Amino acid sequence: MHNQWRDVAVFLDGSPRRERIGRHAAALAQRHAAHLVGVYGVSHPSNLNPPKSFARGAGINQVLERQRATDEVKILAAGRAFAALIRAYEISSEFRVVWRERQDDDAALKALHSDLIVAARPAPDDLPSTWSAEHLLLVSGTPVLLVPDGWAEARIGARIVIAWNGSREVRRAVNDAMPFLAAAAQVTILIVDDTRSNRLDDEPGADIAGHLIGAYSRPTTAEILFGA
Numbered sequence: 009m010h011n012q013w014r015d016v017a018v019f020l021d022g023s024p025r026r027e028r029i030g031r032h033a034a035a036l037a038q039r040h041a042a043h044l045v046g047v048y049g050v051s052h053p054s055n056l057n058p059p060k061s062f063a064r065g066a067g068i069n070q071v072l073e074r075q076r077a078t079d080e081v082k083i084l085a086a087g088r089a090f091a092a093l094i095r096a097y098e099i100s101s102e103f104r105v106v107w108r109e110r111q112d113d114d115a116a117l118k119a120l121h122s123d124l125i126v127a128a129r130p131a132p133d134d135l136p137s138t139w140s141a142e143h144l145l146l147v148s149g150t151p152v153l154l155v156p157d158g159w160a161e162a163r164i165g166a167r168i169v170i171a172w173n174g175s176r177e178v179r180r181a182v183n184d185a186m187p188f189l190a191a192a193a194q195v196t197i198l199i200v201d202d203t204r205s206n207r208l209d210d211e212p213g214a215d216i217a218g219h220l221i222g223a224y225s226r227p228t229t230a231e232i233l234f235g236a
Contacts, residue, residue, distance in 0.1 A: 012041070012187055013040045013122075013123040013124050013187055014042055014123055015042055015045060015121065016037045016040070016042045016045070016125075016126060017046075017047055017126065017150075018030060018046055019047050019048075019049065019125070019126070019127045020047065020086055020089070020090060027093075028128075028157075028159070029126065029155055030046070030089065030090065032126060032155050034094070034097040034099060035163070035164075036124070036164065038098075038099050039191070040187060043099075044102075045101070045102055045103075046086075046101065046104065047120070048087070048104070048105050048106065050082075050083070050106065086103075117147045120150070123187075125144055125148065125151070125152045126152075127154055127155070128154070128155055128156075141154050151185070165191060166192060166193050166194070167192065167194045167195075168188060168194070168196070169196045169198055170189075170195065170196070170197050170198065171200050172197050172198060172199055172200070172213055172216055174216075189220055195220060197217055
């Protein structure tokens with residue numbers, strides 16, 4: 009278990025609407041002195057627009073050239089936006105273009121070694137449609153942070169709620185989120201199933217609260233709430 013990320017990956021496209029996701033990822037990388045990996049995914053050729061991609065004979069080459077030119081423009085836009093982001097935050101970085109030929113081709117995700125994946129919700133339009141947050145998590149095994157389009161806070165993770173029931177899955181999620189928890193100003197432990205919550209004393213959640221407080225490098229407020 010560690011309290012800092014070394015590598016943060018972010019899935020981007022070149023649209024101004026998606027610049028926020030890049031800024032959030034860059035801020036996290038800067039805060040943890042982490043290496044930021046910008047990932048731009050291209051589905052090709054299976055996700056071509058059917059009306060625009062229909063052709064016969066020699067026209068097939070024209071369709072492929074047109075699609076290739078469109079992809080290049082989008083990749084350049086995403087790359088320029090990422091480069092500007094890196095200059096602003098002055099962090100270590102790299103930019104990867106992932107070409108996905110088949111719907112079952114997940115080799116690029118399996119090769120993406122990082123401590124955290126930052127993704128937008130809803131997903132960027134240019135990403136392969138099957139690259140959902142759940143799919144990213146299952147294929148890569150890397151924790152995924154989803155940032156909604158409407159997120160207005162400048163800092164992510166200042167106040168955190170843990171839905172705790174003592175299960176293996178929740179314990180793993182807490183361990184994966186430790187860099188967030190260690191830097192949070194307030195952590196709320198919500199007990200959602202007391203019958204499964206392992207505890208060392210009469211107060212449910214006291215054991216995990218004590219564990220988290222002991223892991224913090226600075227004073228942090230923690231509270232325990234009970235849900236239905």
